[in-house]
Amino acid sequence: MKLQQLKYLLAIVDNGMNITAAAERMYTSQPGVSKQLKLLEEELGLQLFTRKGKSLGGITPAGHQVIDRARIIMREADNIRSLASEFYQEEEGSLSIATTHTQARYVLPDIVAEFRKRFPKVGLNLHQGTSEQIADMVAANNIDFAIATGSNDLFSDLMLVPSYRWDRSIIVPKGHELTKLDRKITLADLAKYPLVTYVFSFGGQSSLKRAFEKEGLDPDVVFTARDADVIKTYVRMGLGVGIVASMAADCDDRKDLEVIAAEGLFPRSTTWIGYRKNTVLRAYMVEFIRLFASHISAQQLDDIRRAASQEDIDRLFDPARLPVRGGCSDSVTEAA
Amino acid sequence: MKLQQLKYLLAIVDNGMNITAAAERMYTSQPGVSKQLKLLEEELGLQLFTRKGKSLGGITPAGHQVIDRARIIMREADNIRSLASEFYQEEEGSLSIATTHTQARYVLPDIVAEFRKRFPKVGLNLHQGTSEQIADMVAANNIDFAIATGSNDLFSDLMLVPSYRWDRSIIVPKGHELTKLDRKITLADLAKYPLVTYVFSFGGQSSLKRAFEKEGLDPDVVFTARDADVIKTYVRMGLGVGIVASMAADCDDRKDLEVIAAEGLFPRSTTWIGYRKNTVLRAYMVEFIRLFASHISAQQLDDIRRAASQEDIDRLFDPARLPVRGGCSDSVTEAA
DNA sequence: CGCGTTTACGTCGTTCGTAACGATA
DNA sequence: TATCGTTACGAACGACGTAAACGCG
Numbered sequence: 022m023k024l025q026q027l028k029y030l031l032a033i034v035d036n037g038m039n040i041t042a043a044a045e046r047m048y049t050s051q052p053g054v055s056k057q058l059k060l061l062e063e064e065l066g067l068q069l070f071t072r073k074g075k076s077l078g079g080i081t082p083a084g085h086q087v088i089d090r091a092r093i094i095m096r097e098a099d100n101i102r103s104l105a106s107e108f109y110q111e112e113e114g115s116l117s118i119a120t121t122h123t124q125a126r127y128v129l130p131d132i133v134a135e136f137r138k139r140f141p142k143v144g145l146n147l148h149q150g151t152s153e154q155i156a157d158m159v160a161a162n163n164i165d166f167a168i169a170t171g172s173n174d175l176f177s178d179l180m181l182v183p184s185y186r187w188d189r190s191i192i193v194p195k196g197h198e199l200t201k202l203d204r205k206i207t208l209a210d211l212a213k214y215p216l217v218t219y220v221f222s223f224g225g226q227s228s229l230k231r232a233f234e235k236e237g238l239d240p241d242v243v244f245t246a247r248d249a250d251v252i253k254t255y256v257r258m259g260l261g262v263g264i265v266a267s268m269a270a271d272c273d274d275r276k277d278l279e280v281i282a283a284e285g286l287f288p289r290s291t292t293w294i295g296y297r298k299n300t301v302l303r304a305y306m307v308e309f310i311r312l313f314a315s316h317i318s319a320q321q322l323d324d325i326r327r328a329a330s331q332e333d334i335d336r337l338f339d340p341a342r343l344p345v346r347g348g349c350s351d352s353v354t355e356a357a
Numbered sequence: 358m359k360l361q362q363l364k365y366l367l368a369i370v371d372n373g374m375n376i377t378a379a380a381e382r383m384y385t386s387q388p389g390v391s392k393q394l395k396l397l398e399e400e401l402g403l404q405l406f407t408r409k410g411k412s413l414g415g416i417t418p419a420g421h422q423v424i425d426r427a428r429i430i431m432r433e434a435d436n437i438r439s440l441a442s443e444f445y446q447e448e449e450g451s452l453s454i455a456t457t458h459t460q461a462r463y464v465l466p467d468i469v470a471e472f473r474k475r476f477p478k479v480g481l482n483l484h485q486g487t488s489e490q491i492a493d494m495v496a497a498n499n500i501d502f503a504i505a506t507g508s509n510d511l512f513s514d515l516m517l518v519p520s521y522r523w524d525r526s527i528i529v530p531k532g533h534e535l536t537k538l539d540r541k542i543t544l545a546d547l548a549k550y551p552l553v554t555y556v557f558s559f560g561g562q563s564s565l566k567r568a569f570e571k572e573g574l575d576p577d578v579v580f581t582a583r584d585a586d587v588i589k590t591y592v593r594m595g596l597g598v599g600i601v602a603s604m605a606a607d608c609d610d611r612k613d614l615e616v617i618a619a620e621g622l623f624p625r626s627t628t629w630i631g632y633r634k635n636t637v638l639r640a641y642m643v644e645f646i647r648l649f650a651s652h653i654s655a656q657q658l659d660d661i662r663r664a665a666s667q668e669d670i671d672r673l674f675d676p677a678r679l680p681v682r683g684g685c686s687d688s689v690t691e692a693a
Numbered sequence: 694c695g696c697g698t699t700t701a702c703g704t705c706g707t708t709c710g711t712a713a714c715g716a717t718a
Numbered sequence: 719t720a721t722c723g724t725t726a727c728g729a730a731c732g733a734c735g736t737a738a739a740c741g742c743g
Contacts, residue, residue, distance in 0.1 A: 022434060022437065023360060024360050025708090039722080041721085052712095052725080053709055055722095055724065055725095056708085064441075065438070065440075066441055066445045067444045072723095074717050074718090074722095075716055075723045087437050087440060090433045090436050093433045097426045097427075101358065104401075104422050104426070105400075105402055105403055108419040109402045361733090376698065385733095385734075386736080388699075388734085388735075388736085392733085392734090409742085411740075412698070696741105696742090697740105697741090697742090698739105698742105699740070700737105701736100701737085701739090702735105702736090705732100705735100706731105706732090707730105708731075709730080709731090711728090712726085712727090713726075713727100714725070715722100715724075715725090716722085716723080716724095718720090
């Protein structure tokens with residue numbers, strides 16, 4: 022059994038049991054991969070894949086088990102290499118982050134800029150997608166960090182570091198009736214207008230829908246979008262009242278839109294940054310977490326690095342004391 | 358990085374950082390091992406060992422981390438091989454068991470005989486030692502099963518399957534005063550005589566000492582031995598009253614010794630069988646557990662095989678319902 | 694000078710890539 | 719016939735073992 026054989030095995034699995042594709046991904050010849058698979062199967066004395074004629078059909082039960090173990094082995098091998106780079110004190114490497122639009126567009130730019138200044142030699146890859154797509158990317162193993170809000174259940178194999186909380190903001194065109202209320206805005210007020218907001222389906226966002234339902238209100242959602250920019254566009258067109266994450270209501274918008282804080286109307290959401298369990302966090306990764314979750318102390322960072330389970334991390338933070346991030350200049354404020 | 362390099366690395370560590378010894382253990386040449394270590398260190402770009410002149414001195418901090426990861430990798434590689442043998446339906450393999458004298462001498466013979474009948478092709482290795490020595494053997498990675506009593510703290514990296522409980526028996530020469538009591542024997546009765554028993558120090562055995570202390574008694578222990586055979590010898594010589602595990606009071610002894618059950622006088626001890634976490638249990642290993650811990654149902658065996666943590670196992674058994682093992686013919690009885 | 698490690702070098706087995714072949718839809 | 723996997727073979731590489739050199743106590 023060789024590490025390379027296991028690597029090829031995983032490559033085959035991760036490329037839809039296509040040896041040719043796996044070989045290309047590994048930058049090697051197809052017969053080489055084919056042969057190594059055969060050698061591995063011979064050494065173990067069992068078939069890892071079912072064959073359809075000559076093509077690989079599916080994975081045998083034994084194959085599944087072997088593949089799982091092989092993944093552990095490759096992960097630890099990667100960890101050894103990470104450790105090595107770390108002790109070698111290199112500030113080089115790469116960092117792949119999968120995240121949602123709101124984070125990528127409104128939160129990460131500052132952080133990334135700071136990070137690049139600090140670690141110019143670390144290659145950054147940002148991937149934007151829905152929670153589900155992020156989960157897929159995580160499963161496909163190419164991602165160092167996932168950043169998302171709620172939907173913890175999609176990411177049970179990640180360690181989640183709670184980073185900040187945020188409220189919604191209501192955006193309306195300048196001079197809209199809602200800006201002229203002499204009292205605090207209510208859900209009932211909102212429900213009178215056509216709404217433009219995020220797609221309800223994905224992740225914890227449906228908490229918004231639930232907030233209305235709880236008061237027996239049935240809001241008229243005229244448009245759902247995947248990102249705040251689209252929402253703003255339609256609000257500007259007068260299509261309806263927009264509800265977005267407060268972070269998305271930035272200073273520029275306030276020139277032609279009215280931004281009304283909606284604290285209290287909807288439950289607060291918590292955004293976390295997650296990384297795969299049992300992976301060695303390199304110094305620059307820890308630094309990224311620090312930049313993203315700015316409330317974390319040096320001691321807590323250290324504890325995170327040592328954490329073996331999600332509980333170890335949860336113990337470090339009081340959810341009710343996480344900072345709340347707003348929009349525009351009031352970027353991050355302490356917990357209320 | 359090659360699996361073999363990691364294997365050599367661990368061999369070096371496990372042989373007192375002696376490359377020559379490691380090479381012998383690996384049945385290969387010493388320069389080969391030396392070279393592979395060097396190649397590994399070069400590839401990782403860091404020293405794994407500190408050097409004293411030419412000899413290896415200690416392990417660097419980086420080295421420790423790499424070694425830990427390497428152990429995981431080798432363990433999983435072994436697991437893959439185990440899986441392979443298992444699916445191949447071989448009833449061959451080997452089983453190394455480390456245990457204490459009492460188990461090896463009085464409990465295991467029957468079980469081993471049965472096991473050998475069932476799996477004649479599985480090579481059995483039995484190693485006898487104190488709890489501490491067993492812990493060392495476990496740490497040295499050469500052991501599949503450890504069987505011992507109490508002292509769970511020494512074996513925190515094992516999964517412990519509680520197997521049975523047992524009481525002490527008091528053994529005295531035929532006609533001894535203690536046999537003529539017309540009431541149940543008490544600790545105070547015992548404390549009047551010189552005692553011969555196990556070494557107090559090791560493992561949970563000191564519970565015996567504590568039992569006396571709790572009643573303010575200071576027994577006169579004239580002899581402590583590591584095994585029951587020695588104790589019986591001295592009891593026969595009239596040196597004192599023996600206290601042994603009930604299993605050790607077998608039928609033969611009753612010819613020239615009086616055996617008095619000491620249930621209730623001392624706390625019951627629980628003997629467990631333990632195996633390393635995250636290891637694949639082969640069919641014959643599961644069968645051995647079943648033979649040793651005869652109270653386990655097929656369903657529970659299956660659950661054990663799937664258990665990922667000690668808690669998963671603890672959940673399966675009620676400590677108060679474990680069978681109690683006696684000596685002589687009354688080998689195992691149901692829980693009271 | 695003995696012990697243990699590293700260096701040097703020749704041998705042998707393994708891996709890899711190219712090219713040809715086989716099978717399947 | 720296009721796609722995908724296996725077989726065949728030669729070249730390059732890497733691991734291993736023997737022999738010898740080196741460094742330390």
